[in-house]
Amino acid sequence: MTDTESLRKRALTTLITARERTTLLTSCVEDPDLTAQHSPLMSPLVWDLAHIGNQEEQWLLRAVAGREAMRPEIDSLYDAFEHPRSERPTLPLLPPAEARQYAAEVRGRVLDLLESTAFHGSRLTEAGFAFGMIAQHEQQHDETMLITHQLRRGPQALTAPDPEPAPLFTGPSEVLVPGGPFTMGTSDEPWALDNERPAHRREVAPFFIDTTPVSNxxxxxxxxxxxxxxxxxxxxxxxxxxxxxxxxxxxxxxxxxxxxxxxxxxxxxxxxxxEPVLHVSWYEADAYARWAGRRLPTEAEWEKAARHDPVGDRSTRYPWGDADPEAEHANLGQRHLRPAPVGSYPEGESPLGVRQLIGDAWEWTASDFLPYPGFRAFPYKEYSEVFFGPEYKVLRGGSFAVDAVACRGTFRNWDYPIRRQIFSGFRTARSGAV
Structure with missing residues (x-):
């Protein structure tokens, strides 16, 4: 199989996986739950559903294929920057059946397009980037919809098996990460988003980091x-x-x-x-760390703990290496509806022995969300650039609600330090080599 064929197959698989999850999240409740706003912090589920289809149409059918808009009159309704979440229920949104039909029609045309698109010739099509971007976008909204399900009042609508029981973790409570430079970010991960780029050398002083996330x-x-x-x-x-x-x-x-x-x-x-503690704000994580006589790791420290392999002085894609995540590595993809016990997934630990850096719980870091040296917005500044600044704190690692396509050692998430509805936890660190 050629690289192009492999990338095309990956794009097809990730698009199908995302749509199967979207369908589950929007079919497990009745229409009134889809159109209701379960929290002013979140959109109605039906908004997310049509927004997913609209973004897919705009970037793949219009930007890549150059086709005319299917429903130009709805673009503004599903513009996340034009309408804050709190006012979306008041908009003339597509009803559930029409939203499903629209998203399905877009997807049918996209799958036809995927078969004929050359994965070269422009930055959008190079290595299938636009298809990967859209798969990640849908999975990010799937996580958002899962948060809405957690906020929703009423009987249980989703089920999933629990993670396998894990023996009580008896390893060291912290790991020393040696000082020195490492390569942070990426320039060659084909579907990495703009805020993960470019790769650059970063100097980090020696520090200790918790072997596992902070538990309940x-x-x-x-x-x-x-x-x-x-x-x-x-x-x-x-x-x-x-x-x-x-x-x-x-x-x-x-x-x-x-x-x-x-x-x-x-x-x-x-x-x-x-289990790792969930649904804590940055302020709560920071307060716990101070109480424990420690601190939150910086974003660079977190990434070095997750990616640095001292053998050969290289940065890997994931803590366990360069291979894509498998079930034995991490708790991802809504396979479970809860984190695994702390100390789980020994096959997913980093070369330095740090566990659960990917999956289970997003981890707050001490760092503000800022661009890397040489950052360039692509393909639109509203994905990252408009959020840079001290108002947002960086989270790393992903949670059980994150799909592997939207989670890697370089992936950056961010939110306000007061946010608690997200699947957020943390681990602590301390400075020094002794």
Missing amino acids: GAYQAFIADGGYDDERWWAPAGWAHIRQHSIHAPLFWHRDGKQWLRRRFGVTEVVPPE
């Missing part, structure tokens, strides 16, 4: 020690935020006597102490 059990110790009531641990803006909103625990947690319970996709259950 460890986070409960912070709560029990009065962490939410002690201003010493909080950034000023974070302290003001938790006071104003009466935040005393991760989102979806509540106390029942002596135990903590959580709501997870319509089911109330005891908070499992062995």
Whole structure:
């Protein structure tokens, strides 16, 4: 199989995988749940569905194939920058049946286009980039829709098997990452997005990083020690935020006597102490780290821990190497609806011995979302460039809700430091070589 044939097959597989997931997320509830807004932070599910089709039409059928617009009158309705999420329910959106039909018609034409497009000749078509970009876009909205399902009130609509039970992790609590330069970012990953580029050398001082993400059990110790009531641990803006909103625990947690319970996709259950903590803001992660006498890793530290292979001084695509993720490496793709216990996936650990850097929970870093040296927006500045600045903090690694096509060692996510509805957790670090 030639490289072009391999890339074409990958594009087809990832597009089909994304659409199967979109269909699951939009068919498991009745139409009233699709058109309702379950949180002002999120769009109605039916908006995401038609937006997915509209973006696919704009970039593949119009930009790549040069075809006329199928439904030009709906472009503005599904422009994420023209209409904030809070006002989308008031728009004349396509009803569910029409949104499904539109997305399906677009996809049928795209699959025909995929068979005939040459994977060269322009930056959009080189190595099938535009098809990979659209597959990633759909999977990112699938994760957003899964967040909406978590926020949705009502009976359980989604099911999935739990991760395999893992033996209690008894390895070292932290790993030393040696100081020195490493290659951060990428210039040769064909479907990498603009904010991951270009590859560049970055100097990092020696530091220690947690071997595994912070667990629910460890986070409960912070709560029990009065962490939410002690201003010493909080950034000023974070302290003001938790006071104003009466935040005393991760989102979806509540106390029942002596135990903590959580709501997870319509089911109330005891908070499992062995899982990575989820649904914490950057401010909460930062406060925990301070309470523990540590700090959040910088984005460069996180990436070095995840990608640096000291043998040959090279950066790998993933912690385990260059091979695409398999089930034994990481918890990805909504295969499960929860993180695996901390210490899981030994076959996915980095050369330095750090585990679960990919999948399970997005991990907050200490860093603001900023461009790399030599950054160039492509194919549109609204994907990354308009978000650069101190208002957003970087998250790394992906969660159980992220598909492998939208997750790699260089992939960068970002959000406001107050955000908690996302599948966010963290691990801590400390400086020094001893």
